[in-house]
Amino acid sequence: MNTTRSESESRQRRWQWQGVDENGQVVQGETLAASRDEVVEKLTQQRILIRRARAKRGLSTGKVKHRDITVLARQMATLLRAGVPVLQGLQAIAEGVTNPALRWLINDLRRAVSEGASVAEAMARHPRHFAGLFVHLVAAGEQSGTLDRMLERVALHKEKSERLRSRVRKALWYPAMVMLTGISVAALLLVKVVPRFESMFSDFGAELPALTRLALELSDMVRDHWPWGLLLGTSLPALIYMAQHRSPRFATRLHGLALRLPLFGGMLGAACVARYCRTLSTTVGAGVPLLEGLKSAAGATGNPAFQQAVEQVRHDVLEGHSLYRAMHATHRFPGMALQMVAIGEESGTLDQMLERIAEHYESDVDDRVDILTALLEPAVIAMLGIMVGGLVIAMYLPIFELGGAL
Known part of the structure; x- marks a missing residue:
């Protein structure tokens, strides 16, 4: 499972699309996906009828760096400490991200959590970005009800x-x-x-x-x-x-x-x-x-x-x-x-x-x-x-x- 997800993640490309929303308005944008069918599926879930989609050649899809994961952990800790639920916090973080690869990663975490997985289980599906230490600490934080402190600890550890x-x-x-x-x-x-x-x-x-x-x-x-x-x-x-x-x-x-x-x-x-x-x-x-x-x-x-x-x-x-x-x-x-x-x-x-x-x-x-x-x-x-x-x-x-x- 993890290998399949990592291979799918490595094949991600940026797609430029144009379509019509549920109000009949013409909308356009970019999304990160492995194929055109995946683009259509994602936009259909947003109630957008796709008209045109093409892969952008010669442009990087972005790369999730160590610094991005550190910032993600600190942002999640801040939102959880403020009383924001995990799903809502992940959505808020994803909306403020400009890196398509990182946005895709956060949305995949959010999708897994919404389907019933714990945050640690969702992160364990991406071993390239969340090492065993990260997953262990998040799991311990979820079990003890101190997820915000554990995420803060992870961020501090990664920074040092x-x-x-x-x-x-x-x-x-x-x-x-x-x-x-x-x-x-x-x-x-x-x-x-x-x-x-x-x-x-x-x-x-x-x-x-x-x-x-x-x-x-x-x-x-x-x-x-x-x-x-x-x-x-x-x-x-x-x-x-x-x-x-x-x-x-x-x-x-x-x-x-x-x-x-x-x-x-x-x-x-x-x-x-x-x-x-x-x-x-x-x-x-x-x-x-x-x-x-x-x-x-x-x-x-x-x-x-x-x-x-x-x-x-x-x-x-x-x-x-x-x-x-x-x-x-x-x-x-x-x-x-x-x-x-x-x-x-x-x-x-x-x-x-x-x-x-x-x-x-x-x-x-x-x-x-x-x-x-x-x-x-x-x-x-x-x-x-x-x-x-x-x-x-x-x-x-x-x-x-x-x-x-x-």
């Missing part, structure tokens, strides 16, 4: 998780993009600029400096083998991406290696601990069983190596071990986090301790990102200067020597 993810991405993508730009500029100089100097140097009749000869040889190599280099540069990341999706063992080893990288490894590890503790704190505080919370926390770490460790923690807890002992046996969690978990288990304040751990390591990630940025900016600029400046000096060095000889 997304902020942490964006900080980590910034630390990883910035130096990578700057280096890629520098390599592209250097390759352009080697392919387009250096050959022109080579033809000019051939008329000198004197031996060229070693740096210039090196630049000319490098230029010849790049011009002769650039298709292979381009193929390797584009195919290698694609192969790694495919390999880690098809082989869990390869993905675990690759991400485990990333955790041991200098500078970046500590930041990635702190981010994994923060996401794990944040998710587990949210589930435990909402009354979700610990085993279910660990299942959600494993997927929230964002690192297969850490996910494997959390799954081992879940297995050990299932066998009767305490959370502290299970976490300690994986050798993935820092000592401070383990001690605070032990205190939380003994005092019955595990959710509060986990939240404090998450806040500490989120702050640690922020500090590490700032330090990395401060260190990498001058290092990357210096490296670019050496790459580009070295080529420029290599090309003008024979001219300077010739001018000195004259």
Whole structure:
């Protein structure tokens, strides 16, 4: 059922239609549907006789982003707290949405709830947008009569998780993009600029400096083998991406290696601990069983190596071990986090301790990102200067020597 709905959702297209309403007035608009028959069915339910409908080509149907789901959760929490019923609240939210894909999703939730499903059951039909943690918390909120507070908790959790993810991405993508730009500029100089100097140097009749000869040889190599280099540069990341999706063992080893990288490894590890503790704190505080919370926390770490460790923690807890002992046996969690978990288990304040751990390591990630940025900016600029400046000096060095000889 879920797979069928996801496939149907991925085939949605925007349809521009024109028809006549029950008062005989000509009306027109756009709707999101998988086929023309679905458009006709939807408009018939609104008592509109369709005359013309065509799919809009080349235009995006929109995409439901993580931020959209966070806003949806917060809006639903606000409306429920104000006493607005679920169905009426979903309708009000859908009317104010401009993204067709998100509007379709909200209307599908509303349709499922109107047919007798709970809000959690309606969300579970869309696993691409509502993860297990979201569904568990909503189900717990419906059972306890605190759906508004649970939705608020979900929104807060997603906001902090997304902020942490964006900080980590910034630390990883910035130096990578700057280096890629520098390599592209250097390759352009080697392919387009250096050959022109080579033809000019051939008329000198004197031996060229070693740096210039090196630049000319490098230029010849790049011009002769650039298709292979381009193929390797584009195919290698694609192969790694495919390999880690098809082989869990390869993905675990690759991400485990990333955790041991200098500078970046500590930041990635702190981010994994923060996401794990944040998710587990949210589930435990909402009354979700610990085993279910660990299942959600494993997927929230964002690192297969850490996910494997959390799954081992879940297995050990299932066998009767305490959370502290299970976490300690994986050798993935820092000592401070383990001690605070032990205190939380003994005092019955595990959710509060986990939240404090998450806040500490989120702050640690922020500090590490700032330090990395401060260190990498001058290092990357210096490296670019050496790459580009070295080529420029290599090309003008024979001219300077010739001018000195004259």
